[in-house]
Each structure stands twice: as C-alpha cells, then as structure tokens.
Amino acid sequence: DAGITQSPRHKVTETGTPVTLRCHQTENHRYMYWYRQDPGHGLRLIHYSYGVKDTDKGEVSDGYSVSRSKTEDFLLTLESATSSQTSVYFCAISRVDTDTQYFGPGTRLTVL
Amino acid sequence: ILNVEQSPQSLHVQEGDSTNFTCSFPSSNFYALHWYRWETAKSPEALFVMTLNGDEKKKGRISATLNTKEGYSYLYIKGSQPEDSATYLCAFMGPGAGGGADGLTFGKGTHLIIQP
Numbered sequence: 659d660a661g662i663t664q665s666p667r668h669k670v671t672e673t674g675t676p677v678t679l680r681c682h683q684t685e686n687h688r689y690m691y692w693y694r695q696d697p698g699h700g701l702r703l704i705h706y707s708y709g710v711k712d713t714d715k716g717e718v719s720d721g722y723s724v725s726r727s728k729t730e731d732f733l734l735t736l737e738s739a740t741s742s743q744t745s746v747y748f749c750a751i752s753r754v755d756t757d758t759q760y761f762g763p764g765t766r767l768t769v770l
Numbered sequence: 771i772l773n774v775e776q777s778p779q780s781l782h783v784q785e786g787d788s789t790n791f792t793c794s795f796p797s798s799n800f801y802a803l804h805w806y807r808w809e810t811a812k813s814p815e816a817l818f819v820m821t822l823n824g825d826e827k828k829k830g831r832i833s834a835t836l837n838t839k840e841g842y843s844y845l846y847i848k849g850s851q852p853e854d855s856a857t858y859l860c861a862f863m864g865p866g867a868g869g870g871a872d873g874l875t876f877g878k879g880t881h882l883i884i885q886p
Contacts (some may be wrong), residue, residue: 668772670832691874693873693874693876698878699878700876700877700878700879701814701859701861701874701876703873703874703875706873714863716873717771717875748813752841756801756802757801757803757819757821757863758804758816758819759830759874760816760863761813761814762811762813762842764813
C-alpha cells in the first residue's frame, strides 16, 4: 500500500461548509495526487504535487484547492462544499523509479 | 482534455476462457500507459506500466501489449478464473510539471465478470 493513509475515511457534511481531506504517506515520495471517482466518469485527476509547495491543477480542479507544506502530507480542501462534490476521493503517490502510482484507501464524502 | 477510451464497457466470460480488451489513447506527448485492476470497495491495484512501443508485459495469466504509434494497448487474461472478476482500468500518462511524470488520465474501465 506504499504507506498511504487518508483521513477521514468517511464524511457527511452540509452544502456550504468547508471540508479538508488529508493524505499522508510515510515513504518520502515526491509526487502526490488527488483523484475523484464517480459513476460513469471513472477516476479523474483533481490536483497533483511534484514537491513541497509545488502543485498543479488537474482535469477537475474547480472548487478545490490543495496544499503541501510537508513531503508527507497533501491536503485537499473544498472551500464551500456542494452536492456535486459528493464522491469518493483517492490519494495516490508515484514511485519515480517505476512511475507506478499507488492509491490510498479512499475517502467517501457526502455533501447534503 | 485527453481522450482515453476502453472497450468493451463490460464483459461476461466463462471460467477457463481467455479474453482481451482494448485501451486507446493519444499517440502524441506519450510518456507511459498504465493498467490497473480495481475490485469493488478497494483501491486500484497497479498491474503494468508500459513505456516503449512494442512493450509486452506479463504477470501470471495477465499480459499486456503496447502500440504507441497508433495509440492502443491490449490486456489479455488467459484461462479466466472467478478471482479475475474486477474492473480493469487503463491510464495515460504524459510528461508533466517538475521534470517528472504527470497525473494519470483514466479510461472508464472494462468491467469483467467471470461466470463459473
């Protein structure tokens, strides 16, 4: 599992509230990613990071921000959650020697 | 937005039969093509990362080929078993920021059901 944990694993929140999801890794990987998984869309990239304080947008970044102040933590923030952000969120790291991405266990977020 | 297509969407196969499915992707700005196996309620599990045209990779009864010039990859499963039932995802990786590889653009997957 490449030492990836996500917290919380499940969250129910209300429209308009801020939400922060945390991805933590223990193996000092440089590249980290946030994806969302929705029926009919598969996995889509939200944001990614290629180092501390270095981040970039993915395909579906609107409504999301990220921060990476330490190598081990990559935070995904929904500033004002909407029902369209109800989804399962996966964090991933990339091993640079093989380019293989390994995924965390996922966070199921429900926005009412 | 990159277009990564997988076919078929779903597939029912008898136990013991062999099967294959397709991933098509952009042939320009190619860095790597990934295959993942995804079981319900679990995280995607990496099968292969393929980078060179003509690459063939094998893991047990599962193998994959890559054609970067025409933009397609095939995944083959030989002698399907019930435990092969899963969704198989392919994902395109292009060159990206920071001098390293970009995030993945996934296809929607092929949902494989092995019938005993």
